[in-house]
Amino acid sequence: MDKNRQILIGSPIRQSCDILVNFISFLKNIVKKNLSINYFFIDDNDDVNSSNLLKNFSLESNDKVIIEKGDKIDNYIRTDNMHYWKENLIWKIAEYKNRIIDYTKKNHYDYLFLIDSDIMVHPKTLLSLINSNKDIISEIFWTRWQKDSGELPQVWVCDEYSFVNKERNEILSQDEFNKKYTDFIEKLKKPGVYEVGGLGACTLISKEAIEKGVNFNKIYNLSFWGEDRHFCIRAAALGLKLYVDTTYPAYHIYRKDNLEKIEEFKNKCICDINKSLYIDNFTRNFLKNFYSYDYNNINKFDVNKYLCSAYADKFNKDKNNIIKYILEKKLICNINILDINTDKININENKINIICKFQLENKSITEDSTKIFICNLQLNNQTMLIENINFTNNDNKPLFGYNILDLLEERIRINKDKKNKITLAMLIRNESGKFLERVLTHAAKYVDNVVILDDASEDNSVEICKKVFENMALTLVQNKKHGFNNEVILRKQLWEITASTNPDWILFLDADEIFEDRICKVIRELINQPNFDYYAFRLYDMWDENHYREDFYWKSHKYYRPFLIRYQPNFNYNWQEKPLHCGRIPENIFSLPGCICYVKLKHLGWSTKELRQSKYIRYLKADPEGKYGILEQYKSILDENPRLIKWE
Template sequence: MNYRVLLASPVKQQEGILSEFLDSLIRLDKSQVDLDFVFIDDHNDHILLSRFALEQPNVRILPGDTKHEYLCDESTHYWREELIWKVARYKDRFIKIALDEGYDYLFLVDSDLSLNPKTLTHLISLEKDIVSEVFWTKWKPELIPLPQVWMEDQYALYKSGREPLSEAEITKRTQEFLQMLSRPGTYKVGGLGACTLISQQALSRGVSFGEIYNLGLTGEDRHFCVRAVALGLELYADTHYPPYHIYRESELSKLQEYKENLAYAKPEKIINRNLPPEQSDLSLYDKFQAHSPQTVNPGKITLSMLVHNESGRHLERVLKQAAEYIDHAVILDDASKDNTVEICQEILQGIPLTIHSNKEPLFHNEILLRKQLWEMAMSTHSEWIIILDADEMFEDDGPKQIRELLNHSSDVAYISFRLFDLWTENHYRDNLLWQAHKWYRPFIVRNIPNFQAKWQETPQHCGRFPKNITDLRGGTSPLRIKHLGWVRPQDRLAKYYRYKQLDPNGTYGNLEQYLSILDPSPNLVLWEK
């Protein structure tokens, strides 16, 4: 007997991405499955869905309701409350159809995925009431790839069980969770979405994506997951056949490699640091190593830093710590009018130092500065490049650990750390708008000969490294980085006005976060040493 499955997706999608999604649906293994499709056409400006319905049997297309503007770019996707709950209504409509028409399973799939042909039949074989196939995404270009499943709350990648945890324990549990998901298997999780198979039993229990009015979590998937667990159901994540997430249009170029890998993928050989499993066996780093002459100085570390009018702030403290573990320093001075350059020369005396001062400040177009600094750093031929801003430094044990960390990182091209926005010397800021410390970002990269850097070409918030650094194999470190730039009230005010001037509409950053800088009573958490 075949299982009756309804594959459903709300669709508001770019034509190139949707074409790949639909193509992957055609290629799904349908053995022992009677598969029907239902889509909600949410005001698309192309005819791909209609063409799919003409070419495939058992397809229905429903019209979307009120039109809302949905914004996404090469950085991220921007979800507003009205959009979230519109999508929730669409998904609940799919649930009703599946229940009314007696389907054995509802398969909810986001329209920016390219599915492995074995995904559906494998998920059914697991005999779970709710299970998602895991994929990995760089939610912002400068971040490492992370899964779309989690353990608790909004997006906690660790289990706390309400016990107070030290930062070291949080880091340890997060790394254990990510390592677990890098191995082929099926694992119980606390949250999931985007590629989810739901059984008839779960549907009949009353699962729903509707808002739970007294729950402050953002996103309809979180309300679905909380309600499901409250109804006595369990949530599972599977890692055998990860889809390819086309989160940005630029990622279409890498899809062909994913498709080619499907033919010979061997899940048992996956080696995952921070990469999606389909990218782990052969990274760009391996190719560079194989085909590039060795022109770097092994073990050497270059500090690379932008500075501008840093006198009386944090520069002296930052450089004194860096001097304990670096072999070379590259300083790009953005037309300082104080004695910033002299501070650098004094503190770094005895360490090879390259300083260049621009005649005119360029911070209004940050991408130019980042590219300039990158080229300066690469020219030092050190094996490792550390890029810190003039108000960033490692925690106290950093100098003792950095060199040992790099000595044991021969198989990675970059190392990521968490950055803590300190609001006082002993407290960091923590709320939905201030969560840098929950994400791992690259701060150290290997100097790879002939690496072709690709940048996020925006005048602000462009990232300190080329965006394609995270296409390589990376690692993470529990070492924390202090961001001191918010500690002094006068610096906060200066940053607030700078963002208002350079990005008044929040085009490149988050306007709500800019406004929150002046919050007189922010939520602060004690920095644990």
């Protein structure tokens, strides 16, 4: 890398003090090798303590720090669940970012590093991004955009936020869609640089890109939400490609409870920096000893010096095969290490994962060859001994025709891909006269088994269930005393009852939720596959039979939530212990592989004035301070003129 690159780090800042202090701390620790760094902050804080943090940073820093005042208007709402961005606030932030771009251009910086103030970056991030030699590249971070959703990246393939690329007018089967979706997500979990269609929040922009005219102005004939979409589309139109670097994932403090793991991320960064040199030498020595041999005099390899005892035993069983192969082929191998890339290293509390490339010079009687191989090492973070090794070539084929057996024994995952059955699991209470019979009759068309937990209904809800499922396997449990004042207890009870029936797949529906008819056509394709353990769907809050609500507080249909899951008996499920809005399934379901499905789900529970009035009273009584939900949303239930969109 050229010396003395001029870098401007820019950020519009409206941030709480406890998050901002961490943001500044991570900025101070950025590795500045051969870099000259200045800072440009737009102070839009409504907290004087946050403004003071920026001033103190400016006074203490040896680098130039520019602080300009923002407008300090608009009410930005952040809850424990998600952030709420109003349209005018988005374009105010866009104007701030453009102001930073203009400053970068006028002062001839080589790069602008635009970063949101709730993103904590690894000390090596900036160097890694610059070394990629890309005009526009973001470091990846993963976020639960909703508290009860899985982690997703801030980069995407195309359109507004799609992870699946397809040709115009191309129709994908569910299997094809699933594969493309999974391939993209799994690729981003591996260290590397990848081309993407959209990015933001932690982005390096080159002088060349800025001179071509990239900016965050609104594209007038584009309805996509968010200034980053407009930036990315404009960049593509200017002939610039977008990339993501996954080498040093950043940490996103999206909600307050993310602060709980900030120390863990800090320690990881410190550990990474301190151990890099040791790991480099360790890996070089291991590879040199392991792969330097001559068939006339095979070197002894001291496994105990590098491998943990349990793995050494397994390795020694393979060692005989290695020696046999070397003798049969009369191989002479002198290792030439081209690259031990400790940039591609992931350190957590227990394990160190390293990916390194090296070159072997294989000489035999019949051929001489030079090839590049990839070594995946897993070290124990405490003993610094290898617990797992995997060697492959560039084609991902096992080296020398074998792979060393994995030491770690994974718990068995059920992945039956044929003849799976669906069990409907539903919690009910006093649903007669509402939607129960309609919902159950529709579900009976595509489910195989049914589990109903009745929470002490005082009407004929139970009789309706028995009538609809008279010709189907039905497990029905009736509580003598209702317990809906503590929802998580009921949800866990339903789960345990359903699990006791040894289900293949479980569909969790409430008594006022009904799928589109096309669920009947795709459901078997969804469940009879080995790759995914849950499917997430969009839920539409219907305000009448033909319209759903969409406004500031009512946009559940813009997100995907899991309703259909494969039961894994060997997985340790955990629940969100809340008496209200706890979720109908375990909160760690997103640790399993999953996918989205485009079949829509109607939520009819808001579709009459009487139902809305009833829920309004119930939520304000159960959660008067908005501890478990959003108080403003409760109050908006009775809005007289909500924005309604026709159901298509």
